[in-house]
Amino acid sequence: MTARKLMQNISVDCVILGFDSEQLNVILVDRTLILPNTSEVVFSDLTLTGYHIYEDEDLDSAAARIVKDLTGLENLPLKQFYSFGALDRLHHPNDQLWLEHCGDVFSDRVVTIGYYSLLPSTNVNFIQKGRNAAWYPVTSAKGLAYDHDFVVEKAIEHLRYKFWHEPIGFELLPVKFTLSQMQKLYEAILGTQFDKRNFRKKVSQMDYVVPLKEKQIGVAHKPAQLFMFSCDVYEKTRKERFDFFV
Amino acid sequence: MTARKLMQNISVDCVILGFDSEQLNVILVDRTLILPNTSEVVFSDLTLTGYHIYEDEDLDSAAARIVKDLTGLENLPLKQFYSFGALDRLHHPNDQLWLEHCGDVFSDRVVTIGYYSLLPSTNVNFIQKGRNAAWYPVTSAKGLAYDHDFVVEKAIEHLRYKFWHEPIGFELLPVKFTLSQMQKLYEAILGTQFDKRNFRKKVSQMDYVVPLKEKQIGVAHKPAQLFMFSCDVYEKTRKERFDFFV
DNA sequence: ACAAAAGTGTTCGATATACACCCATGA
DNA sequence: TCATGGGTGTATATCGAACACTTTTGT
Numbered sequence: 001m002t003a004r005k006l007m008q009n010i011s012v013d014c015v016i017l018g019f020d021s022e023q024l025n026v027i028l029v030d031r032t033l034i035l036p037n038t039s040e041v042v043f044s045d046l047t048l049t050g051y052h053i054y055e056d057e058d059l060d061s062a063a064a065r066i067v068k069d070l071t072g073l074e075n076l077p078l079k080q081f082y083s084f085g086a087l088d089r090l091h092h093p094n095d096q097l098w099l100e101h102c103g104d105v106f107s108d109r110v111v112t113i114g115y116y117s118l119l120p121s122t123n124v125n126f127i128q129k130g131r132n133a134a135w136y137p138v139t140s141a142k143g144l145a146y147d148h149d150f151v152v153e154k155a156i157e158h159l160r161y162k163f164w165h166e167p168i169g170f171e172l173l174p175v176k177f178t179l180s181q182m183q184k185l186y187e188a189i190l191g192t193q194f195d196k197r198n199f200r201k202k203v204s205q206m207d208y209v210v211p212l213k214e215k216q217i218g219v220a221h222k223p224a225q226l227f228m229f230s231c232d233v234y235e236k237t238r239k240e241r242f243d244f245f246v
Numbered sequence: 247m248t249a250r251k252l253m254q255n256i257s258v259d260c261v262i263l264g265f266d267s268e269q270l271n272v273i274l275v276d277r278t279l280i281l282p283n284t285s286e287v288v289f290s291d292l293t294l295t296g297y298h299i300y301e302d303e304d305l306d307s308a309a310a311r312i313v314k315d316l317t318g319l320e321n322l323p324l325k326q327f328y329s330f331g332a333l334d335r336l337h338h339p340n341d342q343l344w345l346e347h348c349g350d351v352f353s354d355r356v357v358t359i360g361y362y363s364l365l366p367s368t369n370v371n372f373i374q375k376g377r378n379a380a381w382y383p384v385t386s387a388k389g390l391a392y393d394h395d396f397v398v399e400k401a402i403e404h405l406r407y408k409f410w411h412e413p414i415g416f417e418l419l420p421v422k423f424t425l426s427q428m429q430k431l432y433e434a435i436l437g438t439q440f441d442k443r444n445f446r447k448k449v450s451q452m453d454y455v456v457p458l459k460e461k462q463i464g465v466a467h468k469p470a471q472l473f474m475f476s477c478d479v480y481e482k483t484r485k486e487r488f489d490f491f492v
Numbered sequence: 493a494c495a496a497a498a499g500t501g502t503t504c505g506a507t508a509t510a511c512a513c514c515c516a517t518g519a
Numbered sequence: 520t521c522a523t524g525g526g527t528g529t530a531t532a533t534c535g536a537a538c539a540c541t542t543t544t545g546t
Contacts, residue, residue, distance in 0.1 A: 009255055010331075010357050055355050059331035083329045083359050085256075085305035109301050111256050113329050113357070165411045180524075197527070198509065205507095221523040222516035426497075443500070444536065467496040468543035 006052040008107040012063045013050030013114055013148065014078060015155035016071075018121020018135055019172040019185055025121045025135040026152060029070050029128075031145050033098055042101075043094050047145040048152070049133065050112060052104075063115040072127025076117040077171060081158045082151075085111040089147040098145070112146075116155045118171035156189075163189050167206060170229035176212060178224035179203060208234035252298040252350065257358040258309045259296030259394065260324060261401035262317075264367020264381055265418040267427055270434055271367045271381040272398060275316050275374075277391050279344055288347075289340050293391040294398070295379065296358060298350075309361040318373025322363040323417060327404045328397075331357040335393040344391070358392075362401045364417040402435075409435050413452060416475035422458060424470035425449060454480035 016027040032044040049070045053062035063078045090099065090108050099108055126133045141152055162168055163186065170177075172185055183199050186192075203209050208230045216223040262273040278290040295316045299308035309324045336345065336354050345354055372379045387398055408414055409432065416423075418431055429445050432438075449455050454476045462469035 007255055007355070009253055053331075056333065058333050059329065059357065080329060083305065083326060085299075085359070087302065087304050109253070111305065111357070111359070113331070178525085195510075196525090197511085200526080201528095202508090216525095218518085219524080220518045222525045224525055424498085441537070442498090443538085446499080447501095448535090462498095464545090465497080466545045468498045468545095470498055 004054045004056060006104065006106075007055055008052070008105075009110055011050055011052045011110050011112040012059060012066055013048045013084075013112045013151055014063055014067050015048055015081075015114065015116040015152055016067065016073075016076065017116060017118050017138070017155070017159070017172070018124065019118075019188065020121045020135075021181055021184060022188075024138045024156070024188055026138050026141050027071060027133055028136050028141060028144065029134075030132040031094075031098060033094075033101055035101070042097060045094060045143065045145050046136070046141070046148075048148045050148075052106065052110070059113050063113075067117070070128065070131060071133040072125070076119065078115045078117045080113060080115050082114045082154050083111060084114060084147055084151060084154075086147060092146070095146055112151070114151050114155060116159065118159075118169060120172060120174050122174070160189055160191075167208075167234075173229075176214065176226040176228055178216065178226060180224060182209075182227070207237055208232075250300045250302060252352075253301055254298070254351075254353040255356055257296055257298045257356050258305060258312055259294045259330075259358045259360055259397055260309055260313050261294060261327075261360065261362040261398055262313065262319075262322065263362060263364050263384070263401070263405070263418070264370065265364075265431055265434065266367045266381075267430060268434075270384045270402070272384050272387050273317060273379055274382050274387060274390065275380075276378040277340075277344060279340075279347055281347070288343060291340060291389065291391050292382070292387070292394075294394045296394075298352065298356075305359050309359075313363070316374065316377060317379040318371070322365065324361045324363045326359060326361050328360045328400050329357060330360060330393055330397060330400075332393060338392070341392055358397070360397050360401060362405065364405075364415060366418060366420050368420070406435055413454075413480075419475075422460065422472040422474055424462060424472060426470060428455075428473070453483055454478075 018025045018027070027049055028046040029049055030044060031047045033042040034040065035042060049067050051066045051069070053059065057065065059080065060078065063080075064074075064076070067076060067078065068074050087109070089112075090096070090110060096108070099106055121135050124135070138152060138156065142149060144152070159169075169185060169189065173181055179200055180196075182203065183194055183196065186199075187194060209227050210230050210233070212226045212228055214226045216226065264271045264273070273295055274292040275295055276290060277293045279288040280286065281288060295313050297312045297315070299305065303311065305326065306324065309326075310320075310322070313322060313324065314320050333355070335358075336342070336356060342354070345352055367381050370381070384398060384402065388395060390398070405415075415431060415435065419427055425446055426442075428449065429440055429442065432445075433440060455473050456476050456479070458472045458474060460472045462472065
């Protein structure tokens with residue numbers, strides 16, 4: 001087996017978003033530069049799950065591989081949303097130091113392809129090798145490495161756009177969810193409040209949000225009915241509509 | 247002035263779409279491989295307006311430069327929509343021959359960033375150096391170089407999605423347009439028919455489609471009132487809406 | 493006068509919005 | 520019994536869809 005070659009100028013960065021019934025979170029990994037001789041910690045910050053792609057690997061596979069390498073997570077639905085190629089995106093002093101010392105020889109001109117993925121941020125088991133991956137609230141994900149603040153911002157903008165125009169995001173909820181959880185998710189992402197009755201009326205028209213014969217258990221209040229999303233029904237009943245507005 | 251270096255693995259491809267009151271068109275440029283010694287034409291096909299980017303140029307500037315180089319068109323509103331990195335995207339025999347003979351030494355692993363732009367396809371003056379650029383109906387733009395069939399397809403899919411959800415695409419119309427032209431545009435892109443009265447009722451609620459005190463002249467029928475799009479009013483009155491559907 | 497496209501209104505069913513109270517459970 | 524979040528209905532205004540005829544111009 002011959003050694004695979006990494007591409008010097010092309011990377012993939014994944015914005016893995018989770019929801020915990022309260023807020024949006026994102027997976028970030030530590031980037032700590034320790035000088036090998038003195039063991040001095042030069043700096044420590046956070047990056048998205050990203051890395052360079054191999055020459056013999058397409059973009060989607062690269063995204064999946066990199067996420068798996070850094071977090072242990074597999075089979076995430078990763079979707080490309082935008083690419084980033086600003087000239088100065090690796091020009092922060094930390095980035096330059098990292099490039100010098102990280103072991104691989106990369107260009108300082110790297111175009112990165114942005115991917116995102118959605119999942120419930122509860123009950124996620126990270127299996128990490130070396131660098132530490134964890135959830136961080138997106139609101140506090142500032143001062144990231146490279147241009148990753150901007151990448152996160154763009155991902156959320158993209159997501160918000162889609163949320164306004166199609167009923168998506170069920171991936172962010174547990175498989176079985178309550179209507180209140182669903183409403184909170186929409187409110188968190190769109191930054192709005194919805195009337196409970198009207199929201200539920202809207203949802204009750206969505207055949208693909210199917211009520212289960214189950215209720216919450218162990219909650220200190222009236223247990224809510226559980227629902228699940230049916231992808232099948234969704235694909236079958238989805239219609240396009242001339243829905244833009246004055 | 248030192249020579250600028252092209253990046254081996256990164257290109258930009260622009261899907262420049264135009265509308266001529268009847269159909270969608272796309273700008274394509276000839277790619278003709280002529281052997282220098284025998285003058286034999288090995289093959290001739292068509293590509294999008296695309297090329298490799300320079301090391302010292304960001305993606306947006308590269309797109310603008312490349313379009314200008316190939317067509318002479320400047321100040322087009324170019325927007326990034328997707329990136330393409332399939333392993334076999336340059337593996338058609340013509341592409342391989344082209345790579346061998348085109349003069350520059352490029353990798354056969356190139357990731358390309360897709361951009362699109364919209365403009366009326368009437369009254370466009372191409373200023374071309376060498377390769378020939380022209381409008382082609384998108385319906386007949388098949389068998390293009392590289393993966394450009396796919397790139398065009400993705401661009402149109404992207405555009406159609408946006409058309410369904412926001413009132414855009416005025417760039418595809420002349421500055422002064424009639425409501426019939428606007429309706430035909432929507433019908434062409436969305437592949438639907440709209441009722442004339444309902445369409446006009448909808449449009450009359452859009453404050454940013456402003457009636458002018460002018461009519462068509464020289465037409466062999468009742469001349470239509472002209473309208474224009476006001477970007478200002480649009481930005482001021484635009485609202486987000488929970489508009490997804492059952 | 494005729495051909496060709498412009499322009500216009502009403503009815504009906506569906507949807508969006510606003511709004512307030514009772515219910516089931518665990519502690 | 521109380522605290523907590525779950526669950527429900529109605530009235531009004533607006534919007535979307537369906538539908539056919541008259542007007543203005545150039546030839």
